[in-house]
Structure formats: C-alpha cells, structure tokens
Amino acid sequence: MRLPARLVIGAKRLMVSLSGSYLTDGGGKWLLAAFLAATGIYGAYQGGRLPAVMESGRDVADVAANIAGFKIKTINLSGQNHVTPSEILATAGIKPTSSLPFLDAELARTRLEELAWIKRATVQKLYPDRLDIQLVEREGFALWQKDGKINVIARDGTVIAPYSDDPRYVSLPIVVGDGAQKHVVEIVEALQQVPGVRGQVRAAIRVANRRWTLKMRNGIDVRLPEKGVDDSLAQLAMLDRDKQILTRDITVIDLRLPDRVSVRLSDAAYEARQADLKAKAKAAKKGGNT
Structure with missing residues (x-):
C-alpha cells in the first residue's frame, strides 16, 4: 500500500528540517514529536489501521471539547415520520460522547440524505451545546x-x-x-x-x-x-x-x-355474437324466399 504523495513529501521536508537542528532546542523537540507522529500515521496507514487511529483521535478531541463545555446536550429533531431518532443519530455519526466542534455537520447531512426516506436534511450547530436536525421526508406516491x-x-x-x-x-x-x-x-x-x-x-x-x-x-x-x-x-x-x-x-x-x-x-x-349473426342471416334468407 502506497502512502499518499502529500504525506510523503511532508515527511521528507520534515526530515530535512530536522537534519539541520539541535534536538536539545525547544523547537527541535516539537519537530521531533511531529516527525514521530507522522511516522505513526504512516505505520497505521501501511497496516490498514488508519481509520481506527483517526476515530481514536476524534474520541480524544471530543473528550477535550466536552471538558471545555462543548458537549452536545440538546438535539432538536424535526420532520421525521418514518425514520426513528436512533437511526437518525446513528446515520449522522452522533454518539453520547460527541462534541459540537468536532462534529462534521456537512458529512452528517450527506449521510442522512443517503437514507431512502429522507429527501433533504439540514444540520445546524448552535454553540455551545445544541444541535438542530431538520428533515424533509419523501412521501409514498x-x-x-x-x-x-x-x-x-x-x-x-x-x-x-x-x-x-x-x-x-x-x-x-x-x-x-x-x-x-x-x-x-x-x-x-x-x-x-x-x-x-x-x-x-x-x-x-x-x-x-x-x-x-x-x-x-x-x-x-x-x-x-x-x-x-x-x-x-x-x-x-x-x-x-x-x-x-x-x-x-x-x-x-x-x-x-x-x-x-x-x-x-x-x-x-364472441360465440353469442356469432350465433346472433347466423340467426339474423337465416331469418333474412328465409324472408327473401317468401
């Protein structure tokens, strides 16, 4: 599996930068940390574990945001008749630990509109802790x-x-x-x-x-x-x-x-009509002979 070209170029630049710095300096320590992080991402990508690593990163970010007061506490749903609230939240990727800053509202909207019943969806983040989801469902025609x-x-x-x-x-x-x-x-x-x-x-x-x-x-x-x-x-x-x-x-x-x-x-x-036509023809013939 090949690493994306953008990440490879970034890693090369970082290595060049490190080669000319002292690791004992504060800046060097941060560069070293960034290099190790990039190496970890590369290893996760090569091992097929990148999605799991990214999910774990989001979880950590959510924890930090929740501590800062941005935990999603109120979710207002409107317009749903056939889709259940649990299905809406699961499709939108909203969990009990989700925070407002790290919720991708556009991605949530796209996923909701992939449901057969949903024609149009709107996802709005209202800081610090409220989420509004408005749905327009399709109707059976x-x-x-x-x-x-x-x-x-x-x-x-x-x-x-x-x-x-x-x-x-x-x-x-x-x-x-x-x-x-x-x-x-x-x-x-x-x-x-x-x-x-x-x-x-x-x-x-x-x-x-x-x-x-x-x-x-x-x-x-x-x-x-x-x-x-x-x-x-x-x-x-x-x-x-x-x-x-x-x-x-x-x-x-x-x-x-x-x-x-x-x-x-x-x-x-058809049989009745044929019989009727024969009867009329017979009557007409008989009338003509008299």
Missing part, C-alpha cells in the same frame, strides 16, 4: 411491482420501503414492470384527469418501457399509445360515459391508433 416484489416509491421513482399493510399505502396506485417507476408521474397524473376511469383501474403495466396498458378491476386490458395518453384517456372516459364500454363483455380495448378504437370480445360474447 405509488406502489411498484417488479419480479414479484412490491415496493413503495416516491414521486421521483426512488424506492422507499417494501410494501406493507400500512393504511397509508393501501390506496396508492400500482405500476408494474421495468421502467414503470421512472414514468410513474405521467400515468398517475393522466389518470387523475379522468376520475371515472381511474376508480376502475387495478394497475398500470409498463410495456417494453414504451407505453402503458391499464389492467381494469373487471379484467379488461386497455392498451394506451406511446404518445397522446391524455387524449386517449379522455376518449375512453367519453366511451364509458356514453356506451358503458368498461362494463361490456370484452377483454381488450385498443386505443393505440389515433383514428379508431378496437375491442376484443370475450369468448362467450
């Missing part, structure tokens, strides 16, 4: 199903937590498939414009990461186009209002072509 697993996701698609029976999650819209989490806003906001349709949607399935198919609660699949989703949903809402299309005995409603709506009948409905 939808449920994302992929590979048989369901997770709660935020508006930006960030996975927040595995799905549970928490009442806050039960009514969230469901999106399914690869890429669905990245495009969740577009389909959720489009469905909000047609509440009559939205209430009948069981899930929105992302197809080939290009378009959506809506799985309705009664089993009908509504195939939406890649573009013009808002217009297609408005058309679907109108058809359902005027023709009750979403309650018909059909399996597929295809809205992918801008100039037509295609439907696929269920097997039972």
